[in-house]
Amino acid sequence: MAILDMSDFISLLGVHRFSVLFAVALVVRVLSRRYWTSIRDIPGPFFASFSSLWRVYHVCKGHTEEEIIKLHREHGDFVRIAENEVSVSHPDAVKQLLHANIAKGTFYSVFSLPDYHYVNQMSELDPTRHIQKTRNLSAGFSLSNIAKSEPYIDTVLKHLQTRLNELSDSGGPVEFQDWFSFFAFDVLGEVTFSKSFGFVRSGVDIRNAIANTGSLVYYISIIGYYVWFHNLTLGNPIFSRLGLQPNSHIFDTCLLAIDSRKKNPEIRHDMMQRWLDVRATHPDRITERDIFGAAVANIGAGAETVSATAQVVIYRLLQCPEYMKRAQDEIDAAQARGELSPLVQYNEAAKLPFLQACLKEAYRFHPAVAHSLPRIAPKGGITIAKRYFPEGVILSVHPWIIHRNPDIFGQDCDSFNPDRWLQGDTKKMDSFLIHWGAGYNQCPGRNLAQFELSKVLTTVLRDYEIEQIDPKKEWRFETRFLAVPYGWPCRIRRRQGVNLI
Structure with a gap:
């Protein structure tokens, strides 16, 4: 048996001391994070109180909305979900946090696309600067401006009808998650750059833009908790120029669209032109970087939310x-009265009360955004439902838990019921x-989303009978930052006497 010499003994002792010191430091860190805070008494998962890995785990698991609903129903209005963050489900939080002009949590910083130089409305944390950006860009997003693009949105809608008619005739499967995304992307191209991207016409995911968007959302939902690391790596302008980020496809798509737009002699007063007009008049208020950042954010966020909601309906x-x-009876009656055009117009679809109730219930029952909306307690702190939170505590509101509150939406809030929007004072x-x-x-982009959802849903329900290929198979979705369903293929057939294209 070898005898341990003195140098080996000293080395072993050093390693042992380091291990002990590391373990002690780790325990101190855990205990300080959990207990050295004003929110130590708020219930929640033990692991979440000192480690962000709890949230990362549930993002990877894919159903954070189920977990947050379960925790609030178990613990009440306040649930601690991080070292310095509390999820709030009390109704007062909507007004006191979301409607108040207080700073957003740092999670939003990750939405600066393509890198941290491009601070858009989504990634701007300061409410004053955010409001200024909104004022500068509002002309492009206004409903009146979107309505001017309706003839061009109709072109996309007509192409969609053509492709769906082909699938109806062939009996091929219809993956609505693809077709609604194709439609939404092409509409964004028309209203932002005066040119469709061509998804609907080609019937394919061009340059894997939609698939890459799914990867980007996954990335954002995790790395948003580590923005400092993101800014050192994939959010760094160096990586942006090299095209190495998961959002490079959006960046490239916008560059190609802007380049194509410059060569287009039929430029309209699209969103881009509205923003350029503001810059020409007030160059001190909006920069070219602001305009490009707004365009990238518009493309990156505006399609999958529409696809998710249309699928829900x-x-x-x-x-x-x-x-x-x-x-369909409501739509057929409007058609019989001559109130629907061959290409459904927004003002026609907006007058269909049951359809609009279904759309509103889809917003409530399955909001496309499936992530907590964090705000930072302001100077002097804030009191919600008689609970005081000092300055700096992150307070977040999750759309899914607010939308499943029986005191607001009724005891059947866990069920899809459009009639709730047609009864009494809503x-x-x-x-x-x-x-x-x-x-x-x-x-x-909420006006544009409502605009295109009303048109496309009325069209699809008017023109086609739809059946799920396997009615027993439930759809799937994972709640990353968004909750976009997939995996429920259907077959469609043209309805007699109503398909006019």
Whole structure:
């Protein structure tokens, strides 16, 4: 048996001391994070109180919305979900946090695309600067400006009808998650750059833009908790110029669209032109970087939210044939009265009360944004539901838990029920719909989303009978930052007497 000499003994002792010191430091760090804080008494998962890995685990697991709903129903209005973050489900939080002009949590910084030099409305944390950006860009997002692009949106809608007619005739499977994304991307091309990207016409995911968007959302939902690391690596301008980020496809898509736009002699007063007009008049208020950042953010965020919501409406109507019949009967009656054009117009679809109720219920039941919306307690702190939180504590509101509150939306809030929006005074429920955010941080593209969803849903329900290929197979979705369903292929066939294209 070898005898341990003195040098080996000293080395072993050094390693042992280092291990002990590391273990002690780790325990001190855990205990200080968990207990050396004003929110130590708020219940929540033990692991979450000292490590962000708890949230990363649930992102990877794919259903953070289920976990947050379960925790609030177990613990009440306040759940500690991080060292310095509390999830708040009390209704007062919507007004006091989301409608107030207080700073957003650093998570939002990761939405600066393609790198941290391009601070858009989504990634701007300061409410004053955010409001200034909104004011500068609002002309492009206004409903009146979007309405001027309706003839061009109609062109995309006509192409979609053509492709769906082909699938109806061939009996091939229809993957609505693809076709609704194709439609939304092409609409964004028309209203932003005066030119469709060509997804619907080609029927394919051009340059894997949609697939890469899914990867980007996954990346964002995790790296948003480590923005410092993101800014050192993939969010760094060096990586942006080299095209090495997961969002490079959006960056490249916008560059190609802008280049094509410069060569287009039929430039309209699209969003880009509206923003350029503001810059020409007020060069001190908006920079070219602001305009490019807004365009990238518009393309990056504006398609999958529309696809998710459109899928919810169709899928839930298929789950309840009575609702499907009511929706199609309403549309058929409007068609018979001559109130629907061959290419459905927005002002026509907006007058269909049951369809609009289904759309609003989709916003409530399955909001596309499936992530907590963090705000930072302001100077002097804030009191919510008689609980005081000092300055600096992150307080977040999750759309899914607010939308599943029985005191607001009724005891059947866990069910898809469009009739809730057709009965009595719905103003209270309207004030708690936060699917597009709320206050100064509302999604700037919400008017466009409502516009295209109304048109495409009315068209699909008017023109086609839809059946799921396997009615027993439930769709799938994972709640990263977004909750976009997939995996429920359908077959369609043209409805007699109503398909006019």
